Amino acid sequence: MRLSKRERQKKLKLSLEAEPFLTDEEMARRFGVSIQTIRLDRMELGIPELRGRIKHMAEKNFDGVRSLYPEEVIGQVTELKLDHSGVSELEIREEHVFARHRVARGHHLFAQANSLAVAVVDAEVVLTATASIRFVRPVRLGEKCVAVARVTKVTSNRTQVDIQTFVEDEVVFQGVFDVYRSKEDQ
Amino acid sequence: MRLSKRERQKKLKLSLEAEPFLTDEEMARRFGVSIQTIRLDRMELGIPELRGRIKHMAEKNFDGVRSLYPEEVIGQVTELKLDHSGVSELEIREEHVFARHRVARGHHLFAQANSLAVAVVDAEVVLTATASIRFVRPVRLGEKCVAVARVTKVTSNRTQVDIQTFVEDEVVFQGVFDVYRSKEDQ
DNA sequence: CCACATGTTAGTACCAAGTACTAAATCAGT
DNA sequence: ACTGATTTAGTACTTGGTACTAACATGTGG
Missing domain, CATH: 3.10.129.10 (Hotdog Thioesterase)
Structure with missing residues:
Protein backbone atom coordinates (compact mmCIF):
# COMPACT_ATOMS: atom_id res chain seq x y z
CA MET A 1 0.00 0.00 0.00
CA ARG A 2 1.61 3.21 -1.16
CA LEU A 3 -0.21 5.54 1.17
CA SER A 4 -2.59 4.95 4.02
CA LYS A 5 -6.19 5.83 3.40
CA ARG A 6 -6.02 8.81 5.71
CA GLU A 7 -2.91 10.14 4.07
CA ARG A 8 -4.31 9.74 0.60
CA GLN A 9 -7.53 11.52 1.53
CA LYS A 10 -5.62 14.36 3.09
CA LYS A 11 -3.51 14.83 -0.01
CA LEU A 12 -6.56 14.50 -2.19
CA LYS A 13 -8.22 17.37 -0.41
CA LEU A 14 -5.14 19.55 -0.69
CA SER A 15 -4.67 18.71 -4.35
CA LEU A 16 -8.22 19.70 -5.15
CA GLU A 17 -7.88 22.97 -3.33
CA ALA A 18 -4.86 23.82 -5.42
CA GLU A 19 -6.16 22.37 -8.67
CA PRO A 20 -9.94 22.13 -8.64
CA PHE A 21 -10.08 21.10 -12.28
CA LEU A 22 -8.70 17.59 -11.78
CA THR A 23 -10.85 14.68 -12.90
CA ASP A 24 -11.18 11.51 -10.86
CA GLU A 25 -9.28 9.71 -13.57
CA GLU A 26 -6.30 12.05 -13.30
CA MET A 27 -6.27 11.77 -9.53
CA ALA A 28 -6.42 7.99 -9.70
CA ARG A 29 -3.44 8.06 -12.00
CA ARG A 30 -1.52 10.39 -9.70
CA PHE A 31 -2.11 8.38 -6.55
CA GLY A 32 -1.73 5.05 -8.29
CA VAL A 33 -5.14 3.79 -7.18
CA SER A 34 -8.31 2.92 -9.03
CA ILE A 35 -10.89 5.45 -9.99
CA GLN A 36 -13.39 3.86 -7.62
CA THR A 37 -11.11 4.43 -4.68
CA ILE A 38 -10.94 8.10 -5.54
CA ARG A 39 -14.72 8.21 -5.74
CA LEU A 40 -15.12 6.54 -2.40
CA ASP A 41 -12.67 9.07 -0.99
CA ARG A 42 -14.63 11.98 -2.40
CA MET A 43 -17.84 10.52 -0.94
CA GLU A 44 -16.30 10.24 2.50
CA LEU A 45 -14.84 13.72 2.31
CA GLY A 46 -18.03 15.21 0.93
CA ILE A 47 -16.24 16.62 -2.11
CA PRO A 48 -18.53 17.12 -5.10
CA GLU A 49 -17.70 15.96 -8.60
CA LEU A 50 -15.63 18.01 -11.04
CA ARG A 51 -18.64 19.55 -12.74
CA GLY A 52 -20.15 20.54 -9.42
CA ARG A 53 -16.91 22.17 -8.32
CA ILE A 54 -16.55 24.09 -11.54
CA LYS A 55 -20.14 25.23 -11.50
CA HIS A 56 -19.84 26.36 -7.92
CA MET A 57 -16.78 28.43 -8.74
CA ALA A 58 -18.46 29.98 -11.74
CA GLU A 59 -21.58 30.81 -9.76
CA LYS A 60 -19.67 32.26 -6.88
CA ASN A 61 -18.18 34.98 -8.96
CA PHE A 62 -20.99 35.41 -11.39
CA ASP A 63 -22.74 37.96 -9.25
CA GLY A 64 -19.70 38.68 -7.19
CA VAL A 65 -16.89 39.65 -9.48
CA ARG A 66 -19.01 40.87 -12.32
CA SER A 67 -19.84 43.94 -10.32
CA LEU A 68 -16.52 44.20 -8.55
CA TYR A 69 -14.24 45.72 -11.06
CA PRO A 70 -15.70 45.89 -14.52
CA MET B 1 -43.13 30.97 -36.90
CA ARG B 2 -42.98 32.82 -33.63
CA LEU B 3 -39.76 34.70 -34.22
CA SER B 4 -37.54 35.06 -37.22
CA LYS B 5 -34.25 33.22 -37.09
CA ARG B 6 -32.31 36.45 -36.71
CA GLU B 7 -34.49 37.64 -33.88
CA ARG B 8 -34.29 34.36 -32.08
CA GLN B 9 -30.51 34.27 -32.35
CA LYS B 10 -30.21 37.81 -31.12
CA LYS B 11 -32.35 37.06 -28.09
CA LEU B 12 -30.51 33.84 -27.54
CA LYS B 13 -27.24 35.68 -27.33
CA LEU B 14 -28.61 38.24 -24.93
CA SER B 15 -30.24 35.59 -22.78
CA LEU B 16 -26.99 33.73 -22.45
CA GLU B 17 -25.11 36.84 -21.54
CA ALA B 18 -27.57 37.49 -18.75
CA GLU B 19 -28.00 33.85 -17.72
CA PRO B 20 -25.04 31.77 -18.84
CA PHE B 21 -26.28 28.73 -16.94
CA LEU B 22 -29.17 27.95 -19.24
CA THR B 23 -29.23 24.54 -20.89
CA ASP B 24 -30.21 24.05 -24.51
CA GLU B 25 -33.31 22.28 -23.28
CA GLU B 26 -34.45 25.25 -21.21
CA MET B 27 -33.80 27.64 -24.08
CA ALA B 28 -35.73 25.45 -26.49
CA ARG B 29 -38.64 25.52 -24.05
CA ARG B 30 -38.45 29.30 -23.71
CA PHE B 31 -38.35 30.01 -27.41
CA GLY B 32 -40.82 27.30 -28.28
CA VAL B 33 -38.51 25.58 -30.75
CA SER B 34 -36.76 22.23 -30.78
CA ILE B 35 -33.52 21.58 -29.03
CA GLN B 36 -31.83 21.00 -32.38
CA THR B 37 -32.74 24.46 -33.52
CA ILE B 38 -31.10 25.91 -30.46
CA ARG B 39 -28.01 23.87 -31.15
CA LEU B 40 -27.85 25.03 -34.73
CA ASP B 41 -28.18 28.57 -33.45
CA ARG B 42 -25.32 28.13 -31.03
CA MET B 43 -23.19 26.68 -33.80
CA GLU B 44 -23.85 29.63 -36.05
CA LEU B 45 -23.21 32.10 -33.27
CA GLY B 46 -20.12 30.28 -32.11
CA ILE B 47 -21.45 29.92 -28.58
CA PRO B 48 -19.97 26.97 -26.69
CA GLU B 49 -22.01 24.45 -24.74
CA LEU B 50 -23.12 24.99 -21.15
CA ARG B 51 -20.18 23.14 -19.63
CA GLY B 52 -17.73 25.03 -21.75
CA ARG B 53 -19.25 28.34 -20.72
CA ILE B 54 -19.22 27.43 -17.07
CA LYS B 55 -15.68 26.14 -17.19
CA HIS B 56 -14.52 29.25 -18.95
CA MET B 57 -16.06 31.43 -16.27
CA ALA B 58 -14.54 29.36 -13.49
CA GLU B 59 -11.11 29.40 -15.08
CA LYS B 60 -11.20 33.07 -15.81
CA ASN B 61 -11.41 34.00 -12.20
CA PHE B 62 -9.42 31.17 -10.74
CA ASP B 63 -6.09 32.87 -11.20
CA GLY B 64 -7.45 36.10 -12.54
CA VAL B 65 -9.52 37.89 -9.96
CA ARG B 66 -7.42 37.06 -6.98
CA SER B 67 -4.85 39.67 -7.93
CA LEU B 68 -7.14 41.90 -9.91
CA TYR B 69 -8.38 44.46 -7.51
CA PRO B 70 -6.72 44.22 -4.13
C1' DC C 1 -47.64 24.78 -60.01
C1' DC C 2 -43.16 22.80 -59.55
C1' DA C 3 -38.50 23.05 -57.83
C1' DC C 4 -35.05 24.30 -55.03
C1' DA C 5 -33.46 26.85 -50.89
C1' DT C 6 -33.79 27.73 -46.23
C1' DG C 7 -35.21 26.54 -41.88
C1' DT C 8 -36.79 23.24 -38.55
C1' DT C 9 -37.39 18.86 -36.40
C1' DA C 10 -36.41 13.89 -35.47
C1' DG C 11 -33.50 10.37 -34.54
C1' DT C 12 -29.27 7.77 -33.97
C1' DA C 13 -24.60 6.86 -32.31
C1' DC C 14 -21.26 8.53 -29.39
C1' DC C 15 -18.64 11.11 -25.51
C1' DA C 16 -17.05 12.83 -20.74
C1' DA C 17 -17.49 12.56 -16.22
C1' DG C 18 -19.79 11.26 -13.43
C1' DT C 19 -23.74 8.50 -9.67
C1' DA C 20 -25.46 4.32 -7.65
C1' DC C 21 -25.05 -0.13 -6.83
C1' DT C 22 -23.32 -5.09 -6.53
C1' DA C 23 -19.81 -8.26 -6.19
C1' DA C 24 -15.32 -9.94 -6.05
C1' DA C 25 -10.47 -9.57 -4.71
C1' DT C 26 -6.87 -8.14 -1.52
C1' DC C 27 -4.84 -7.06 2.67
C1' DA C 28 -3.89 -6.44 7.66
C1' DG C 29 -3.88 -8.10 12.04
C1' DT C 30 -4.98 -11.29 15.53
C1' DA D 1 -7.15 -19.29 8.97
C1' DC D 2 -10.78 -16.13 9.71
C1' DT D 3 -12.68 -11.42 10.05
C1' DG D 4 -13.35 -6.78 8.86
C1' DA D 5 -11.62 -3.04 6.28
C1' DT D 6 -10.06 -1.54 1.98
C1' DT D 7 -9.67 -1.63 -2.79
C1' DT D 8 -10.95 -2.89 -7.36
C1' DA D 9 -14.12 -4.40 -11.15
C1' DG D 10 -18.07 -4.09 -13.52
C1' DT D 11 -22.78 -2.79 -14.88
C1' DA D 12 -26.73 0.25 -15.53
C1' DC D 13 -28.05 4.85 -15.73
C1' DT D 14 -27.61 10.23 -15.98
C1' DT D 15 -26.64 15.03 -18.03
C1' DG D 16 -25.71 17.80 -21.46
C1' DG D 17 -23.94 17.73 -24.84
C1' DT D 18 -21.34 16.66 -30.33
C1' DA D 19 -21.70 14.91 -34.96
C1' DC D 20 -24.21 13.31 -38.36
C1' DT D 21 -28.20 11.81 -41.41
C1' DA D 22 -32.71 12.19 -42.93
C1' DA D 23 -37.18 13.84 -43.20
C1' DC D 24 -40.55 17.49 -43.11
C1' DA D 25 -42.22 22.57 -43.64
C1' DT D 26 -42.42 26.81 -45.69
C1' DG D 27 -41.56 29.89 -48.75
C1' DT D 28 -40.15 32.21 -53.12
C1' DG D 29 -38.67 32.54 -57.85
C1' DG D 30 -39.35 31.05 -62.30
Whole structure:
Protein backbone atom coordinates (compact mmCIF):
# COMPACT_ATOMS: atom_id res chain seq x y z
CA MET A 1 0.00 0.00 0.00
CA ARG A 2 1.61 3.21 -1.16
CA LEU A 3 -0.21 5.54 1.17
CA SER A 4 -2.59 4.95 4.02
CA LYS A 5 -6.19 5.83 3.40
CA ARG A 6 -6.02 8.81 5.71
CA GLU A 7 -2.91 10.14 4.07
CA ARG A 8 -4.31 9.74 0.60
CA GLN A 9 -7.53 11.52 1.53
CA LYS A 10 -5.62 14.36 3.09
CA LYS A 11 -3.51 14.83 -0.01
CA LEU A 12 -6.56 14.50 -2.19
CA LYS A 13 -8.22 17.37 -0.41
CA LEU A 14 -5.14 19.55 -0.69
CA SER A 15 -4.67 18.71 -4.35
CA LEU A 16 -8.22 19.70 -5.15
CA GLU A 17 -7.88 22.97 -3.33
CA ALA A 18 -4.86 23.82 -5.42
CA GLU A 19 -6.16 22.37 -8.67
CA PRO A 20 -9.94 22.13 -8.64
CA PHE A 21 -10.08 21.10 -12.28
CA LEU A 22 -8.70 17.59 -11.78
CA THR A 23 -10.85 14.68 -12.90
CA ASP A 24 -11.18 11.51 -10.86
CA GLU A 25 -9.28 9.71 -13.57
CA GLU A 26 -6.30 12.05 -13.30
CA MET A 27 -6.27 11.77 -9.53
CA ALA A 28 -6.42 7.99 -9.70
CA ARG A 29 -3.44 8.06 -12.00
CA ARG A 30 -1.52 10.39 -9.70
CA PHE A 31 -2.11 8.38 -6.55
CA GLY A 32 -1.73 5.05 -8.29
CA VAL A 33 -5.14 3.79 -7.18
CA SER A 34 -8.31 2.92 -9.03
CA ILE A 35 -10.89 5.45 -9.99
CA GLN A 36 -13.39 3.86 -7.62
CA THR A 37 -11.11 4.43 -4.68
CA ILE A 38 -10.94 8.10 -5.54
CA ARG A 39 -14.72 8.21 -5.74
CA LEU A 40 -15.12 6.54 -2.40
CA ASP A 41 -12.67 9.07 -0.99
CA ARG A 42 -14.63 11.98 -2.40
CA MET A 43 -17.84 10.52 -0.94
CA GLU A 44 -16.30 10.24 2.50
CA LEU A 45 -14.84 13.72 2.31
CA GLY A 46 -18.03 15.21 0.93
CA ILE A 47 -16.24 16.62 -2.11
CA PRO A 48 -18.53 17.12 -5.10
CA GLU A 49 -17.70 15.96 -8.60
CA LEU A 50 -15.63 18.01 -11.04
CA ARG A 51 -18.64 19.55 -12.74
CA GLY A 52 -20.15 20.54 -9.42
CA ARG A 53 -16.91 22.17 -8.32
CA ILE A 54 -16.55 24.09 -11.54
CA LYS A 55 -20.14 25.23 -11.50
CA HIS A 56 -19.84 26.36 -7.92
CA MET A 57 -16.78 28.43 -8.74
CA ALA A 58 -18.46 29.98 -11.74
CA GLU A 59 -21.58 30.81 -9.76
CA LYS A 60 -19.67 32.26 -6.88
CA ASN A 61 -18.18 34.98 -8.96
CA PHE A 62 -20.99 35.41 -11.39
CA ASP A 63 -22.74 37.96 -9.25
CA GLY A 64 -19.70 38.68 -7.19
CA VAL A 65 -16.89 39.65 -9.48
CA ARG A 66 -19.01 40.87 -12.32
CA SER A 67 -19.84 43.94 -10.32
CA LEU A 68 -16.52 44.20 -8.55
CA TYR A 69 -14.24 45.72 -11.06
CA PRO A 70 -15.70 45.89 -14.52
CA GLU A 71 -18.42 48.22 -13.48
CA GLU A 72 -19.04 50.88 -16.04
CA VAL A 73 -19.57 53.25 -13.17
CA ILE A 74 -17.70 53.07 -9.88
CA GLY A 75 -20.20 53.68 -7.12
CA GLN A 76 -23.96 53.64 -7.27
CA VAL A 77 -25.50 56.48 -9.21
CA THR A 78 -28.56 57.66 -7.32
CA GLU A 79 -29.51 60.78 -9.22
CA LEU A 80 -28.80 61.83 -12.76
CA LYS A 81 -29.90 64.80 -14.82
CA LEU A 82 -27.96 64.57 -18.05
CA ASP A 83 -25.79 67.57 -18.85
CA HIS A 84 -26.78 69.08 -15.55
CA SER A 85 -26.05 67.16 -12.35
CA GLY A 86 -25.69 63.78 -10.69
CA VAL A 87 -25.04 61.98 -7.42
CA SER A 88 -23.19 58.76 -6.76
CA GLU A 89 -22.56 56.81 -3.56
CA LEU A 90 -19.63 54.60 -2.69
CA GLU A 91 -19.05 52.79 0.54
CA ILE A 92 -15.40 52.31 1.40
CA ARG A 93 -14.73 48.62 1.92
CA GLU A 94 -11.68 46.48 2.61
CA GLU A 95 -10.68 46.37 -1.02
CA HIS A 96 -10.50 50.15 -1.21
CA VAL A 97 -8.12 50.84 1.64
CA PHE A 98 -4.43 50.48 2.37
CA ALA A 99 -4.01 47.40 4.54
CA ARG A 100 -1.73 49.43 6.75
CA HIS A 101 -3.79 52.31 8.01
CA ARG A 102 -7.23 51.59 6.52
CA VAL A 103 -7.38 54.82 4.61
CA ALA A 104 -8.91 54.73 1.14
CA ARG A 105 -6.47 54.82 -1.73
CA GLY A 106 -6.94 58.05 -3.63
CA HIS A 107 -7.67 56.47 -6.94
CA HIS A 108 -10.94 55.02 -5.72
CA LEU A 109 -12.29 58.42 -4.84
CA PHE A 110 -11.00 59.60 -8.16
CA ALA A 111 -12.64 56.67 -9.92
CA GLN A 112 -15.98 57.45 -8.35
CA ALA A 113 -15.74 61.09 -9.35
CA ASN A 114 -14.43 60.32 -12.81
CA SER A 115 -17.15 57.77 -13.48
CA LEU A 116 -19.80 60.20 -12.40
CA ALA A 117 -18.33 62.99 -14.47
CA VAL A 118 -18.44 60.76 -17.53
CA ALA A 119 -21.91 59.43 -16.75
CA VAL A 120 -23.44 62.85 -16.39
CA VAL A 121 -22.45 63.95 -19.88
CA ASP A 122 -24.90 63.06 -22.62
CA ALA A 123 -22.95 61.99 -25.72
CA GLU A 124 -21.91 58.91 -27.69
CA VAL A 125 -18.27 59.12 -26.76
CA VAL A 126 -17.19 60.69 -23.49
CA LEU A 127 -13.60 60.80 -22.29
CA THR A 128 -11.89 62.68 -19.53
CA ALA A 129 -9.43 65.22 -20.90
CA THR A 130 -8.04 66.96 -17.84
CA ALA A 131 -8.78 67.04 -14.16
CA SER A 132 -7.68 69.01 -11.19
CA ILE A 133 -8.40 67.35 -7.93
CA ARG A 134 -7.90 67.68 -4.24
CA PHE A 135 -8.11 65.06 -1.52
CA VAL A 136 -9.32 67.26 1.31
CA ARG A 137 -9.10 64.71 4.08
CA PRO A 138 -8.41 60.98 4.29
CA VAL A 139 -11.42 58.68 4.05
CA ARG A 140 -11.51 55.64 6.27
CA LEU A 141 -12.86 52.13 6.03
CA GLY A 142 -16.64 52.04 6.37
CA GLU A 143 -17.32 55.63 5.45
CA LYS A 144 -19.86 56.37 2.76
CA CYS A 145 -18.76 58.79 0.07
CA VAL A 146 -21.42 60.78 -1.70
CA ALA A 147 -20.16 62.46 -4.84
CA VAL A 148 -22.15 65.36 -6.21
CA ALA A 149 -21.56 66.49 -9.78
CA ARG A 150 -22.58 69.71 -11.42
CA VAL A 151 -22.03 70.68 -15.04
CA THR A 152 -20.53 74.15 -14.99
CA LYS A 153 -19.59 74.90 -18.58
CA VAL A 154 -20.40 73.52 -21.99
CA THR A 155 -18.50 74.38 -25.15
CA SER A 156 -18.58 72.84 -28.62
CA ASN A 157 -16.80 69.64 -27.68
CA ARG A 158 -15.95 69.97 -24.01
CA THR A 159 -17.97 69.86 -20.84
CA GLN A 160 -16.74 70.96 -17.46
CA VAL A 161 -17.99 69.06 -14.45
CA ASP A 162 -17.35 70.08 -10.86
CA ILE A 163 -17.44 67.34 -8.30
CA GLN A 164 -17.53 67.42 -4.55
CA THR A 165 -17.49 64.27 -2.49
CA PHE A 166 -18.90 64.24 1.01
CA VAL A 167 -18.77 61.98 4.03
CA GLU A 168 -21.73 63.10 6.07
CA ASP A 169 -21.52 66.86 5.71
CA GLU A 170 -17.82 67.06 5.31
CA VAL A 171 -16.10 67.58 1.98
CA VAL A 172 -13.41 64.93 1.51
CA PHE A 173 -12.64 65.32 -2.17
CA GLN A 174 -13.16 67.89 -4.83
CA GLY A 175 -12.30 68.05 -8.46
CA VAL A 176 -12.87 69.84 -11.69
CA PHE A 177 -13.14 67.54 -14.68
CA ASP A 178 -12.83 68.71 -18.21
CA VAL A 179 -14.52 66.11 -20.32
CA TYR A 180 -14.24 65.62 -24.06
CA ARG A 181 -17.30 64.44 -25.92
CA SER A 182 -18.35 63.64 -29.46
CA LYS A 183 -21.21 62.10 -31.39
CA GLU A 184 -20.98 58.72 -33.01
CA ASP A 185 -18.19 58.63 -35.64
CA GLN A 186 -14.45 58.11 -35.36
CA MET B 1 -43.13 30.97 -36.90
CA ARG B 2 -42.98 32.82 -33.63
CA LEU B 3 -39.76 34.70 -34.22
CA SER B 4 -37.54 35.06 -37.22
CA LYS B 5 -34.25 33.22 -37.09
CA ARG B 6 -32.31 36.45 -36.71
CA GLU B 7 -34.49 37.64 -33.88
CA ARG B 8 -34.29 34.36 -32.08
CA GLN B 9 -30.51 34.27 -32.35
CA LYS B 10 -30.21 37.81 -31.12
CA LYS B 11 -32.35 37.06 -28.09
CA LEU B 12 -30.51 33.84 -27.54
CA LYS B 13 -27.24 35.68 -27.33
CA LEU B 14 -28.61 38.24 -24.93
CA SER B 15 -30.24 35.59 -22.78
CA LEU B 16 -26.99 33.73 -22.45
CA GLU B 17 -25.11 36.84 -21.54
CA ALA B 18 -27.57 37.49 -18.75
CA GLU B 19 -28.00 33.85 -17.72
CA PRO B 20 -25.04 31.77 -18.84
CA PHE B 21 -26.28 28.73 -16.94
CA LEU B 22 -29.17 27.95 -19.24
CA THR B 23 -29.23 24.54 -20.89
CA ASP B 24 -30.21 24.05 -24.51
CA GLU B 25 -33.31 22.28 -23.28
CA GLU B 26 -34.45 25.25 -21.21
CA MET B 27 -33.80 27.64 -24.08
CA ALA B 28 -35.73 25.45 -26.49
CA ARG B 29 -38.64 25.52 -24.05
CA ARG B 30 -38.45 29.30 -23.71
CA PHE B 31 -38.35 30.01 -27.41
CA GLY B 32 -40.82 27.30 -28.28
CA VAL B 33 -38.51 25.58 -30.75
CA SER B 34 -36.76 22.23 -30.78
CA ILE B 35 -33.52 21.58 -29.03
CA GLN B 36 -31.83 21.00 -32.38
CA THR B 37 -32.74 24.46 -33.52
CA ILE B 38 -31.10 25.91 -30.46
CA ARG B 39 -28.01 23.87 -31.15
CA LEU B 40 -27.85 25.03 -34.73
CA ASP B 41 -28.18 28.57 -33.45
CA ARG B 42 -25.32 28.13 -31.03
CA MET B 43 -23.19 26.68 -33.80
CA GLU B 44 -23.85 29.63 -36.05
CA LEU B 45 -23.21 32.10 -33.27
CA GLY B 46 -20.12 30.28 -32.11
CA ILE B 47 -21.45 29.92 -28.58
CA PRO B 48 -19.97 26.97 -26.69
CA GLU B 49 -22.01 24.45 -24.74
CA LEU B 50 -23.12 24.99 -21.15
CA ARG B 51 -20.18 23.14 -19.63
CA GLY B 52 -17.73 25.03 -21.75
CA ARG B 53 -19.25 28.34 -20.72
CA ILE B 54 -19.22 27.43 -17.07
CA LYS B 55 -15.68 26.14 -17.19
CA HIS B 56 -14.52 29.25 -18.95
CA MET B 57 -16.06 31.43 -16.27
CA ALA B 58 -14.54 29.36 -13.49
CA GLU B 59 -11.11 29.40 -15.08
CA LYS B 60 -11.20 33.07 -15.81
CA ASN B 61 -11.41 34.00 -12.20
CA PHE B 62 -9.42 31.17 -10.74
CA ASP B 63 -6.09 32.87 -11.20
CA GLY B 64 -7.45 36.10 -12.54
CA VAL B 65 -9.52 37.89 -9.96
CA ARG B 66 -7.42 37.06 -6.98
CA SER B 67 -4.85 39.67 -7.93
CA LEU B 68 -7.14 41.90 -9.91
CA TYR B 69 -8.38 44.46 -7.51
CA PRO B 70 -6.72 44.22 -4.13
CA GLU B 71 -3.34 45.15 -5.47
CA GLU B 72 -1.56 47.64 -3.32
CA VAL B 73 -0.04 49.07 -6.45
CA ILE B 74 -1.85 49.26 -9.76
CA GLY B 75 0.57 48.22 -12.46
CA GLN B 76 3.94 46.54 -12.14
CA VAL B 77 6.67 48.69 -10.64
CA THR B 78 9.85 48.00 -12.58
CA GLU B 79 12.20 50.62 -11.21
CA LEU B 80 12.18 52.51 -7.96
CA LYS B 81 14.60 55.00 -6.41
CA LEU B 82 12.90 56.23 -3.27
CA ASP B 83 12.32 59.96 -3.09
CA HIS B 84 13.76 60.26 -6.55
CA SER B 85 12.10 58.33 -9.39
CA GLY B 86 10.19 55.23 -10.44
CA VAL B 87 8.67 53.38 -13.38
CA SER B 88 5.54 51.26 -13.54
CA GLU B 89 3.98 49.29 -16.37
CA LEU B 90 0.33 48.51 -16.96
CA GLU B 91 -1.12 46.60 -19.87
CA ILE B 92 -4.61 47.69 -20.77
CA ARG B 93 -6.90 44.67 -20.71
CA GLU B 94 -10.61 44.02 -21.14
CA GLU B 95 -11.42 45.00 -17.60
CA HIS B 96 -9.89 48.44 -18.05
CA VAL B 97 -11.79 49.61 -21.09
CA PHE B 98 -15.26 50.81 -21.94
CA ALA B 99 -17.07 47.91 -23.57
CA ARG B 100 -18.30 50.30 -26.20
CA HIS B 101 -15.22 51.73 -27.82
CA ARG B 102 -12.40 49.81 -26.09
CA VAL B 103 -10.78 52.93 -24.72
CA ALA B 104 -9.34 52.75 -21.23
CA ARG B 105 -11.35 54.44 -18.53
CA GLY B 106 -9.42 57.38 -17.17
CA HIS B 107 -9.34 56.25 -13.59
CA HIS B 108 -7.12 53.29 -14.43
CA LEU B 109 -4.43 55.52 -15.82
CA PHE B 110 -4.90 57.71 -12.82
CA ALA B 111 -4.68 54.72 -10.50
CA GLN B 112 -1.41 53.63 -12.06
CA ALA B 113 0.05 57.10 -11.71
CA ASN B 114 -1.33 57.61 -8.22
CA SER B 115 0.00 54.26 -7.01
CA LEU B 116 3.39 55.03 -8.39
CA ALA B 117 3.44 58.52 -6.89
CA VAL B 118 2.66 57.04 -3.49
CA ALA B 119 5.13 54.17 -3.91
CA VAL B 120 8.00 56.44 -4.79
CA VAL B 121 7.77 58.46 -1.59
CA ASP B 122 9.68 57.08 1.37
CA ALA B 123 7.59 57.57 4.51
CA GLU B 124 5.37 55.66 6.94
CA VAL B 125 2.18 57.30 5.83
CA VAL B 126 1.78 58.60 2.31
CA LEU B 127 -1.44 60.10 0.97
CA THR B 128 -2.24 62.01 -2.15
CA ALA B 129 -3.24 65.58 -1.33
CA THR B 130 -3.85 67.19 -4.70
CA ALA B 131 -3.29 66.30 -8.30
CA SER B 132 -3.52 68.01 -11.61
CA ILE B 133 -3.75 65.64 -14.50
CA ARG B 134 -4.21 65.52 -18.21
CA PHE B 135 -5.30 62.66 -20.44
CA VAL B 136 -3.33 63.54 -23.54
CA ARG B 137 -4.76 60.91 -25.85
CA PRO B 138 -7.08 57.92 -25.43
CA VAL B 139 -5.43 54.60 -24.65
CA ARG B 140 -6.79 51.49 -26.32
CA LEU B 141 -7.16 47.86 -25.41
CA GLY B 142 -3.84 46.03 -25.56
CA GLU B 143 -1.58 49.03 -25.24
CA LYS B 144 1.13 49.00 -22.60
CA CYS B 145 1.32 52.08 -20.43
CA VAL B 146 4.67 52.93 -18.93
CA ALA B 147 4.43 55.52 -16.19
CA VAL B 148 7.56 57.42 -15.27
CA ALA B 149 7.70 59.30 -11.99
CA ARG B 150 10.13 61.97 -10.90
CA VAL B 151 10.20 63.72 -7.55
CA THR B 152 10.43 67.43 -8.24
CA LYS B 153 10.06 69.14 -4.89
CA VAL B 154 10.31 68.16 -1.25
CA THR B 155 9.13 70.31 1.63
CA SER B 156 8.65 69.52 5.33
CA ASN B 157 5.58 67.35 4.89
CA ARG B 158 4.83 67.39 1.18
CA THR B 159 6.45 65.82 -1.84
CA GLN B 160 5.70 66.75 -5.40
CA VAL B 161 5.84 63.99 -7.98
CA ASP B 162 5.59 64.54 -11.71
CA ILE B 163 4.32 61.66 -13.75
CA GLN B 164 4.29 61.02 -17.46
CA THR B 165 2.76 57.91 -18.92
CA PHE B 166 3.86 56.64 -22.30
CA VAL B 167 2.62 54.18 -24.88
CA GLU B 168 5.70 53.46 -26.94
CA ASP B 169 7.22 56.92 -27.26
CA GLU B 170 4.00 58.82 -27.06
CA VAL B 171 2.84 60.65 -23.95
CA VAL B 172 -0.74 59.61 -23.16
CA PHE B 173 -1.11 60.94 -19.64
CA GLN B 174 0.61 63.44 -17.44
CA GLY B 175 0.06 64.60 -13.94
CA VAL B 176 1.51 66.48 -11.05
CA PHE B 177 0.84 64.87 -7.69
CA ASP B 178 1.23 66.65 -4.43
CA VAL B 179 1.68 63.97 -1.84
CA TYR B 180 1.37 64.32 1.92
CA ARG B 181 3.65 62.25 4.07
CA SER B 182 4.39 61.71 7.74
CA LYS B 183 6.37 59.42 9.98
CA GLU B 184 4.68 56.76 12.04
CA ASP B 185 1.86 58.27 14.15
CA GLN B 186 -1.62 59.26 12.96
C1' DC C 1 -47.64 24.78 -60.01
C1' DC C 2 -43.16 22.80 -59.55
C1' DA C 3 -38.50 23.05 -57.83
C1' DC C 4 -35.05 24.30 -55.03
C1' DA C 5 -33.46 26.85 -50.89
C1' DT C 6 -33.79 27.73 -46.23
C1' DG C 7 -35.21 26.54 -41.88
C1' DT C 8 -36.79 23.24 -38.55
C1' DT C 9 -37.39 18.86 -36.40
C1' DA C 10 -36.41 13.89 -35.47
C1' DG C 11 -33.50 10.37 -34.54
C1' DT C 12 -29.27 7.77 -33.97
C1' DA C 13 -24.60 6.86 -32.31
C1' DC C 14 -21.26 8.53 -29.39
C1' DC C 15 -18.64 11.11 -25.51
C1' DA C 16 -17.05 12.83 -20.74
C1' DA C 17 -17.49 12.56 -16.22
C1' DG C 18 -19.79 11.26 -13.43
C1' DT C 19 -23.74 8.50 -9.67
C1' DA C 20 -25.46 4.32 -7.65
C1' DC C 21 -25.05 -0.13 -6.83
C1' DT C 22 -23.32 -5.09 -6.53
C1' DA C 23 -19.81 -8.26 -6.19
C1' DA C 24 -15.32 -9.94 -6.05
C1' DA C 25 -10.47 -9.57 -4.71
C1' DT C 26 -6.87 -8.14 -1.52
C1' DC C 27 -4.84 -7.06 2.67
C1' DA C 28 -3.89 -6.44 7.66
C1' DG C 29 -3.88 -8.10 12.04
C1' DT C 30 -4.98 -11.29 15.53
C1' DA D 1 -7.15 -19.29 8.97
C1' DC D 2 -10.78 -16.13 9.71
C1' DT D 3 -12.68 -11.42 10.05
C1' DG D 4 -13.35 -6.78 8.86
C1' DA D 5 -11.62 -3.04 6.28
C1' DT D 6 -10.06 -1.54 1.98
C1' DT D 7 -9.67 -1.63 -2.79
C1' DT D 8 -10.95 -2.89 -7.36
C1' DA D 9 -14.12 -4.40 -11.15
C1' DG D 10 -18.07 -4.09 -13.52
C1' DT D 11 -22.78 -2.79 -14.88
C1' DA D 12 -26.73 0.25 -15.53
C1' DC D 13 -28.05 4.85 -15.73
C1' DT D 14 -27.61 10.23 -15.98
C1' DT D 15 -26.64 15.03 -18.03
C1' DG D 16 -25.71 17.80 -21.46
C1' DG D 17 -23.94 17.73 -24.84
C1' DT D 18 -21.34 16.66 -30.33
C1' DA D 19 -21.70 14.91 -34.96
C1' DC D 20 -24.21 13.31 -38.36
C1' DT D 21 -28.20 11.81 -41.41
C1' DA D 22 -32.71 12.19 -42.93
C1' DA D 23 -37.18 13.84 -43.20
C1' DC D 24 -40.55 17.49 -43.11
C1' DA D 25 -42.22 22.57 -43.64
C1' DT D 26 -42.42 26.81 -45.69
C1' DG D 27 -41.56 29.89 -48.75
C1' DT D 28 -40.15 32.21 -53.12
C1' DG D 29 -38.67 32.54 -57.85
C1' DG D 30 -39.35 31.05 -62.30
